Amino acid sequence: LRKLHSYMFSIDRPSFDRDKIIFYEDRSFQGRHYECSTDCPEMQNHFSRCNSIRVDSGCWVAYEKPNYTGYQYMLHKGEYPDYQRWAGFNDCIRSCRMVPPYNGKYRMKIFERSDFTGQNLELNDDCPDLNERFHTRDISSANVMEGYWMLHEHPNYRGRQYFLRPGEYRRHSEWGSTTPTIGSLRRVKELN
Structure with a gap:
């Protein structure tokens, strides 16, 4: 993969x-x-x-x-x-x-553990505090089904950023992170 x-x-x-x-x-x-x-x-x-x-x-x-x-x-x-x-x-x-310009729907499923296992949550909107909604900050795998997303290391869209295109990410290293810690995430939308 x-x-x-x-x-x-x-x-x-x-x-x-x-x-x-x-x-x-x-x-x-x-x-x-x-x-x-x-x-x-x-x-x-x-x-x-x-x-x-x-x-x-x-x-x-x-x-x-x-x-x-x-x-x-x-x-x-x-x-x-x-x-x-x-x-x-x-x-x-x-x-x-x-x-790329994108005007469609947004849908992503995040998983607590690698290889799409453990607690999971499907999202279609921004999430400023992942721990509040998901009850953990460890995201080890993700399946981006629609749209482009940006993961952030800390809540309120702060810290290191990780860009995800549609596709499967079996472990956090596939999106460039050395740890599974994610504090917030949001949809990438052109602001022109």
Whole structure:
């Protein structure tokens, strides 16, 4: 299944003229910059650090490391004059992925243990405090049936972020987490 997720992420989709993100080396949109309008698995050749971002259109996930790994940051249309504005832990962005436009329903089932076992809960809306609703913060597997979702390490959409596309995630490492701790989750919706 790990190969399936890698394959899903590498599918080339048509570029939407309206979707564009610009990465700047310095704060307040200064210094060298790189414009991107499609998924980019390796951006190190374009800039050495990233201290500000402008999202002209679309919804994007920026990643700390190449090939869509490391810390993940959800970016909607707007300006981010320094990395703290996108909840960044440092000035390192090495890959990015466009979130396709989506207007359908949202449905996801989360599980307390790996391989879709243990206590489970089906969701179709945002959840600011998972412990209050699910009575645990350990989410070890998930089945995203419809829509795009963002998991957050802490309640109220704070802490590390994990982007989930439709598909099965048999263990938390498949969405990039080193622990099963999740405090909140929400649907990814374009805010244009």
